[in-house]
């Protein structure tokens with residue numbers, strides 16, 4: 001007589017065709033009904049594929065009948081993305097950055113409001129971490145307001161190799177941005193679900209290799225996209241950028257609160273546009289006020305990683321990258337100090 005235990009025994013011997021794990025391991029069984037010798041079951045496979053589905057149907061039906069089933073009814077479903085991720089993803093696709101085995105640390109760069117310097121900080125912190133010898137990726141997750149390609153002066157586009165997107169490499173950093181997939185700087189007009197898919201693609205369809213860390217330049221504030229990025233990355237570290245004005249710190253604290261709610265580890269605060277230093281006299285003027293970074297870091301019980309002056313990057317002969325502080329620039333030295341602190345926290 002066929003019973004539940006016998007069905008389970010059979011599921012152990014059949015593999016999901018794409019995950020290469022047994023149907024028991026993948027928790028494929030969604031529904032099981034046994035009436036006399038009639039077995040009806042519903043199975044979730046990792047992908048919809050009619051040929052593989054048919055093969056499984058034949059194999060399973062034969063094995064169940066050998067175990068005592070008279071007739072077998074079968075329906076199919078698909079595993080969710082989360083389930084697939086939890087199972088380590090598809091081995092063919094190489095190691096996904098989102099798989100639990102991945103060694104890549106995510107560092108999201110967030111702020112409470114726009115224009116405080118998230119993108120500038122993301123780009124230059126990426127470069128500084130690379131100068132420390134780390135393998136670094138940079139994901140411009142600001143889908144509507146992408147700016148990383150311009151800041152880094154990237155003119156080429158990613159290549160597609162074996163159906164996977166190869167990030168553009170610039171100054172040793174692997175970069176992906178929505179800007180690479182938009183024609184002539186036209187605005188992005190997609191809405192919620194499409195955007196979510198795009199972000200997913202940036203993780204699953206991009207061949208990042210195995211960077212030590214992946215910096216994410218988030219869109220400003222605590223809106224849907226920022227939230228979406230956050231929730232896709234369950235174990236992200238987070239850096240909050242603020243300006244020195246004390247009220248700016250309050251706004252930024254909301255971004256911090258969101259990170260805390262999502263159980264992200266806020267590793268520090270960076271205060272940008274902290275002061276202007278005269279090149280003639282060295283005198284500092286606190287153009288946007290004082291104390292915001294300190295206040296925010298104590299509110300969030302985290303460290304103030306550094307304070308960056310208001311200053312245009314020095315140009316480098318033969319390189320066009322208007323947002324990059326190259327080595328030798330006094331601001332690059334401050335980024336190096338910040339990078340050292342960050343790397344200790346990874």
Ligand SMILES: Nc1ncnc2c1ncn2[C@@H]1O[C@H](COP(=O)(O)OP(=O)(O)OP(=O)(O)O)[C@@H](O)[C@H]1O
Nearest residue numbers: 113114115116117118119120220273309310311312
């Ligand atoms: N320390 C600085 N000194 C001088 N200019 C700066 C500094 N930081 C940022 N900027 C400039 O300020 C502008 C805003 O910076 P950035 O784009 O990095 O901010 P953001 O927070 O990413 O903005 P958004 O919210 O629009 O994404 C840019 O033109 C940038 O070049």
Ligand SMILES: [Mg+2]
Nearest residue numbers: 118119142147
């Ligand atoms: Mg930005």
